[in-house]
Amino acid sequence: xxxxxxxxxxxxxxxxxxxxxxxxxxxxxxxxxxxxxxxxxxxxxxxxxxxxxxxxxxxxxxxxxxxxxxxxxxxxxxxxxxxxxxxxxxxxxxxxxxxxxxxxxxxxxxxxxxxxxxxxxxxxxxxxxxxxxxxxxxxxxxxxxxxxxxxxxxxxxxxxxxxxxxxxxxxxxxxxxxxxxxxxxxxxxxxxxxxxxxxxxxxxxxxxxxxxxxxxxxxxxxxxxxxxxxxxxxxxxxxxxxxxxxxxxxxxxxxxxxxxxxxxxxxxxxxxxxxxxxxxxxxxxxxxxxxxxxxxxxxxxxxxxxxxxxxxxxxxxxxxxxxxxxxxxxxxxxxxxxxxxxxxxxxxxxxxxxxxxxxxxxxxxxxxxxxxxxxxxxxxxxxxxxxxxxxxxxxxxxxxxxxxxxxxxxxxxxxxxxxxxxxxxxxxxxxxxxxxxxxxxxxxxxxxxxxxxxxxxxxxxxxxxxxxxxxxxxxxxxxxx
Numbered sequence: 001x002x003x004x005x006x007x008x009x010x011x012x013x014x015x016x017x018x019x020x021x022x023x024x025x026x027x028x029x030x031x032x033x034x035x036x037x038x039x040x041x042x043x044x045x046x047x048x049x050x051x052x053x054x055x056x057x058x059x060x061x062x063x064x065x066x067x068x069x070x071x072x073x074x075x076x077x078x079x080x081x082x083x084x085x086x087x088x089x090x091x092x093x094x095x096x097x098x099x100x101x102x103x104x105x106x107x108x109x110x111x112x113x114x115x116x117x118x119x120x121x122x123x124x125x126x127x128x129x130x131x132x133x134x135x136x137x138x139x140x141x142x143x144x145x146x147x148x149x150x151x152x153x154x155x156x157x158x159x160x161x162x163x164x165x166x167x168x169x170x171x172x173x174x175x176x177x178x179x180x181x182x183x184x185x186x187x188x189x190x191x192x193x194x195x196x197x198x199x200x201x202x203x204x205x206x207x208x209x210x211x212x213x214x215x216x217x218x219x220x221x222x223x224x225x226x227x228x229x230x231x232x233x234x235x236x237x238x239x240x241x242x243x244x245x246x247x248x249x250x251x252x253x254x255x256x257x258x259x260x261x262x263x264x265x266x267x268x269x270x271x272x273x274x275x276x277x278x279x280x281x282x283x284x285x286x287x288x289x290x291x292x293x294x295x296x297x298x299x300x301x302x303x304x305x306x307x308x309x310x311x312x313x314x315x316x317x318x319x320x321x322x323x324x325x326x327x328x329x330x331x332x333x334x335x336x337x338x339x340x341x342x343x344x345x346x347x348x349x350x351x352x353x354x355x356x357x358x359x360x361x362x363x364x365x366x367x368x369x370x371x372x373x374x375x376x377x378x379x380x381x382x383x384x385x386x387x388x389x390x391x392x393x394x395x396x397x398x399x400x401x402x403x404x405x406x407x408x409x410x411x412x413x414x415x416x417x418x419x420x421x422x423x424x425x426x427x428x429x430x431x432x433x434x435x436x437x438x439x440x441x442x443x444x445x446x447x448x449x450x451x452x453x454x455x456x457x458x459x460x461x462x463x464x465x466x467x468x469x470x471x472x473x474x475x476x477x478x479x480x481x
Contacts, residue, residue, distance in 0.1 A: 004035035004078035006087040011057070016124070017064040017071065018094040018168035025089050027076030028057035035078035035085075042072030042091075064091070095123035097164040097171040100130070104146070105176065109154040109184035109213035111272040115146035116162050116174065125166035133161040133173075148274045154213050155182040183214030186264040188271045189244075193260060193281045197288055201252045203281060206245040207262050215266030217241045224248065225278065227257035232275055255285040 010028040017023045029035050037058035039047040050061040064070040071093040078085045098121035106113035112134065118127060132140045134149045135158045152158060158180070161173040187210035196202040205222065219239050223232040236246060252258070259278040263271045 001082055002030065002032040003082035004029050004031040004080050004085040006076065006078050006085045007057075008087060011076065011087050012089045014090045014092065016092045016094050017062075018096075019064065019066045020169075022061060022063050023091065024059055024061050025074055025076070026054065026057060026059045027078070027087055027089075029078035029085060030056070031078065031080050031082070033080050035080040037076055037078050040075040040077070041069065042074060043069045064093075068093070092124070094125055094166075094168045095121075096169040097121060097123045097125075097127050097166050099172050099174045100162050100164050102160070102162060102174050102176045105160070105178050107178055107180060108272070109181040110152050110187035110211055111148055111150045111185075112152060112158065112160065112178055112180065113146065113148045113272070113274075114160055114162065114176075117145065119164045119171060122164075123166055123168055123171065125168055127164050127166050129165045131163040131165060131170060133163075134158050142276065148272050148277065150188045150272050150277060152180050154180055154184070154211070156180050181213075183268065185269045186213055186215065186217055186266045186271045187211040188277060189220070189262045189264055191260065191262050191279045193279050195281065195283065196247075200249065201254065201283070201287075203248040203252060203258070203260070203283075204245065205248065205260060205262065209241075209244060210264050210271065212266055213268070215268050217264050217266050219265050221263045221265070221270065222246055222248075223261040223263070223273070223278070224251075225259045225275070226251075227259060227280070232259070232261060232273070232278065252283065254283050254287065257282045 006027060006029045010026070012025050012027070015023055015025065025039070027037055027039075029037060039051060039058070039060045041047060041062075047060055047062070052059050052061075058076065062070070062074075071091050074089045074091055076087050076089070078087075098119040100116040100119050102114060102116045104113070104115035114132060116130070129141055129143050130145070130147075132142065132147050132149065134152070137149060137151065140147050140149065149158075149160075156179065158178050160176045160178055163170040163173050165171070189207035189210045191205060191207045194204040194206070196204055207220075209217065218241060219237060220241070220243075221234050222236045222238070224235045225232045235248070238246065246262075248260075257280060259275070259280050261273065261275075261278040263273050265271075
């Protein structure tokens with residue numbers, strides 16, 4: 001049997017932490033029987049969560065906060081039936097760095113260049129970066145002790161804040177109020193980069209005309225740098241201030257990264273020229289393969305490929321439109337809309353206009369012929385009451401009284417039935433002429449001696465006309481005109 005014995009060499013002795021950091025502490029002990037290990041905070045409060053058993057010992061995970069009780073001496077205690085042993089682990093609290101001192105501020109109409117010194121207190125950790133805020137502009141993170149803020153308005157006051165940062169976070173801000181100039185150097189042009197591999201390797205630069213800030217822009221300077229080289233070098237000077245694009249065709253290689261910057265000039269000088277303001281573009285490792293059937297291709301700064309012409313898609317759309325038109329015409333023809341829509345008449349309709357009475361109605365023809373005596377070839381039709389008919393241009397005349405109250409169906413014409421008035425022995429049907437010859441008619445109702453619900457007419461050949469009440473032939477009532 002052995003009492004507990006903590007191995008201080010294997011166990012943690014010291015550690016550092018800060019607000020929001022998670023730390024893991026380990027404690028190893030021997031003994032027989034194997035000891036049980038428990039953990040205690042600097043406040044002597046036992047830790048019950050985050051404790052795990054590991055081979056030969058125990059470990060605990062602690063999330064430290066701003067509370068001072070999370071820092072100091074942590075204790076592990078090993079216990080068995082023969083006794084106990086303790087071990088202390090010191091946890092040191094670390095802090096974000098102190099404030100920096102803003103030393104320089106080069107002010108222009110559209111930009112501010114700010115410099116500062118390192119903080120006197122680093123918080124126990126190495127300062128890793130600085131953050132610069134200028135009012136509503138996007139913060140700038142830099143490892144340098146200076147930076148430039150562009151895109152500002154002339155004659156405007158801005159609040160500049162600079163923070164130092166270490167692993168524990170950002171320290172307090174150093175603040176300075178700066179007002180930009182009313183006039184000065186022009187603003188920095190906003191640059192866009194595009195790769196074109198149509199005819200060799202080309203980087204296309206295009207930009208927008210910047211604010212002049214009280215001085216007319218006279219020219220532009222183009223700078224270039226291969227990533228990893230020492231500094232930017234000017235490669236071209238554009239003397240036309242209205243020219244806002246340029247193509248770089250030389251000193252480019254596949255698989256490399258380049259930076260470009262365009263500055264503007266006026267009578268006050270050149271706009272801000274800082275490497276951190278340059279635009280970066282990565283050239284593909286090899287030439288992008290293009291499909292000749294899809295036209296010209298270009299690659300933008302993000303490496304995406306865009307087709308300038310897509311004849312396949314256009315052809316498919318045109319083909320679908322043509323098929324749709326053909327199907328539409330077939331459907332319309334099947335429904336008979338084309339023949340009806342253009343006012344065409346079927347042969348049966350034309351026959352009805354040319355010969356209004358059904359040619360198979362022999363009884364009606366015979367009756368009309370019997371009333372007229374000798375057949376002189378002139379058709380006997382019931383007269384039409386033209387007052388009830390709206391005549392249309394080129395309309396074909398109707399030869400029967402149209403009584404709309406007795407129509408059996410839309411468009412049907414009512415004819416006078418003459419067969420019931422045939423004289424004895426008249427059996428032959430009068431021939432039906434092909435065309436209609438104008439005849440004289442008279443309203444018979446004015447000669448009737450009894451009231452009739454409907455007027456009845458008859459047409460008799462010859463200039464001297466005898467009009468007969470055909471509904472009362474049995475009384476032999478005739479009138480001579």
